[in-house]
Amino acid sequence: MKHLLSTEDLSLANAVRILDTAEEMSTVGEREVKKLPALRGRTVVNLFFEDSTRTRISFEAAAKRLSADVINFAAKGSSVSKGESLKDTAQTLSAMGADAVVIRHWASGAPHRLAATDWIDAAVINAGDGTHEHPTQALLDAFTMRRHWTRLSGLPSTGADLRGMRVAIAGDVLHSRVARSNVWLLRTLGADVTLVAPPTLLPIGVEQWPCSISYDMDETLEKGVDAVMMLRVQGERMNASFFPSTREYSRRWGFDDNRLRALDRLGLKDTIIMHPGPMNRGLEISAAAADSPRSTVLAQVKNGVSIRMAALYLLLSGDTREPATTLKESN
Amino acid sequence: MTPVTQAPVPARVVLNQADIDRALTRIAHEILEANKGSQDLVLLGIPRRGYPLAVRLAQKIAAADPAVDASAIVGQLDVTMFRDDLSSQPTRPPHHTQLPLTGIDNKVVVLIDDVLYSGRTIRAALDALVDLGRPRIVRLAVLIDRGHRELPIRADHVGKNLPTSSAEKVRVRLEETDAVDGQAVNEVVIEGGA
Numbered sequence: 001m002k003h004l005l006s007t008e009d010l011s012l013a014n015a016v017r018i019l020d021t022a023e024e025m026s027t028v029g030e031r032e033v034k035k036l037p038a039l040r041g042r043t044v045v046n047l048f049f050e051d052s053t054r055t056r057i058s059f060e061a062a063a064k065r066l067s068a069d070v071i072n073f074a075a076k077g078s079s080v081s082k083g084e085s086l087k088d089t090a091q092t093l094s095a096m097g098a099d100a101v102v103i104r105h106w107a108s109g110a111p112h113r114l115a116a117t118d119w120i121d122a123a124v125i126n127a128g129d130g131t132h133e134h135p136t137q138a139l140l141d142a143f144t145m146r147r148h149w150t151r152l153s154g155l156p157s158t159g160a161d162l163r164g165m166r167v168a169i170a171g172d173v174l175h176s177r178v179a180r181s182n183v184w185l186l187r188t189l190g191a192d193v194t195l196v197a198p199p200t201l202l203p204i205g206v207e208q209w210p211c212s213i214s215y216d217m218d219e220t221l222e223k224g225v226d227a228v229m230m231l232r233v234q235g236e237r238m239n240a241s242f243f244p245s246t247r248e249y250s251r252r253w254g255f256d257d258n259r260l261r262a263l264d265r266l267g268l269k270d271t272i273i274m275h276p277g278p279m280n281r282g283l284e285i286s287a288a289a290a291d292s293p294r295s296t297v298l299a300q301v302k303n304g305v306s307i308r309m310a311a312l313y314l315l316l317s318g319d320t321r322e323p324a325t326t327l328k329e330s331n
Numbered sequence: 332m333t334p335v336t337q338a339p340v341p342a343r344v345v346l347n348q349a350d351i352d353r354a355l356t357r358i359a360h361e362i363l364e365a366n367k368g369s370q371d372l373v374l375l376g377i378p379r380r381g382y383p384l385a386v387r388l389a390q391k392i393a394a395a396d397p398a399v400d401a402s403a404i405v406g407q408l409d410v411t412m413f414r415d416d417l418s419s420q421p422t423r424p425p426h427h428t429q430l431p432l433t434g435i436d437n438k439v440v441v442l443i444d445d446v447l448y449s450g451r452t453i454r455a456a457l458d459a460l461v462d463l464g465r466p467r468i469v470r471l472a473v474l475i476d477r478g479h480r481e482l483p484i485r486a487d488h489v490g491k492n493l494p495t496s497s498a499e500k501v502r503v504r505l506e507e508t509d510a511v512d513g514q515a516v517n518e519v520v521i522e523g524g525a
Binding site for chain 2: 017020021024025027032033035036037038066313318
């Protein structure tokens with residue numbers, strides 16, 4: 001692996017490797033010295049063309065825990081607002097000696113462009129591009145699910161996949177890069193994914209995706225699910241009338257108090273409620289659901305740092321001059 | 332014309348199962364002797380093969396001193412993130428670090444590895460240890476010392492000193508980590524060299 005651009009082309013072996021490495025990284029937060037020297041002297045640039053709090057902070061925390069130097073770059077207040085192109089920005093960063101670029105961009109495919117050209121010779125990590133992919137979010141979701149899933153079965157989480165787990169992803173699939181990344185990754189890991197959304201918020205061609213589609217939240221819950229992932233209603237991308245009113249959306253597609261009670265009624269005592277954040281409380285998720293013991297929202301944020309540490313470590317630690325082959329045994 | 336290749340040098344077994352067992356028994360008693368008993372002892376194995384050796388040593392120490400609970404003094408210390416060759420080697424996935432419940436502060440920590448060669452793994456282990464706590468004493472026990480040190484590091488307890496050329500490979504096979512076709516093996520072999 002040289003770049004982490006999408007989960008669609010991530011192999012099962014690599015996905016499990018990232019999850020296993022994250023498992024080891026998660027123990028660093030509990031140690032006396034919460035820092036590893038693995039990436040000492042490496043420079044990680046956070047290149048954010050779009051607003052973000054948790055992803056940027058999460059990447060920054062991850063890089064710092066691995067002793068890398070972090071440069072934060074926000075498009076606002078930079079030369080980008082003076083009209084500088086992505087190419088010139090990338091070449092500027094390259095000249096400053098960036099070893100990895102964590103990029104979030106409003107245009108789908110911007111990270112691929114950066115990785116495919118010779119503008120910059122650095123590892124590129126996609127931190128969300130347009131409505132395309134957000135691979136580290138999907139990996140941290142899968143990590144959270146794997147911990148839950150293996151805890152239920154009593155197996156060690158290292159090396160495990162998600163075979164047999166039923167996951168419902170509900171809400172604004174049309175604009176959601178999180179949903180796309182999750183569908184590809186969860187398919188690779190062997191989980192059954194159901195997308196639950198109003199027809200107006202499903203993209204064209206969704207029937208070709210490796211998942212099933214439902215238009216009815218209650219019906220999906222009744223069939224039984226092990227994890228429900230609520231997606232944020234993206235107000236900033238709502239440029240047409242996708243649903244009549246927020247109250248109707250909340251009643252039909254949101255995870256409200258009635259549906260929280262329904263989980264108990266249906267005997268789904270181990271079902272978790274996930275949300276990538278930031279949450280619109282009262283719209284796609286009720287406060288009671290967000291704060292219930294089933295909610296994994298804060299665990300997801302915590303696991304995000306471990307996943308991003310794993311990704312940075314696996315992309316940056318090895319000798320990148322030659323393709324990684326089998327592990328050399330050394331004494 | 333077929334290229335002339337050097338005839339492969341057959342692998343030589345230098346320690347068999349009984350030899351390994353005797354060496355470990357002696358090291359276990361040496362550890363107890365150097366520590367004047369079993370108080371505050373913690374054995375930390377370095378993955379992969381240091382850990383099963385640490386478990387075996389703990390069992391031998393427990394056999395010699397009934398006051399010791401073998402599983403309570405053994406741990407595993409991963410040194411991957413502290414290596415000095417991370418940027419020149421292919422990516423290594425990290426292993427698990429597991430300390431005994433008592434921790435390592437003010438303990439007598441014995442680091443255990445299979446082969447002592449350049450000394451760089453042990454340097455990394457000492458760095459890893461500092462980040463986890465502050466042991467009173469740190470000692471080093473290895474099954475094989477093959478020489479060719481690149482750092483000022485010396486083992487306190489050695490199973491066997493094995494003079495080797497650096498072209499040779501020393502392979503330790505343990506039944507816990509290297510079962511071949513379900514066949515349990517416990518041996519140390521030298522491969523290659525001229």
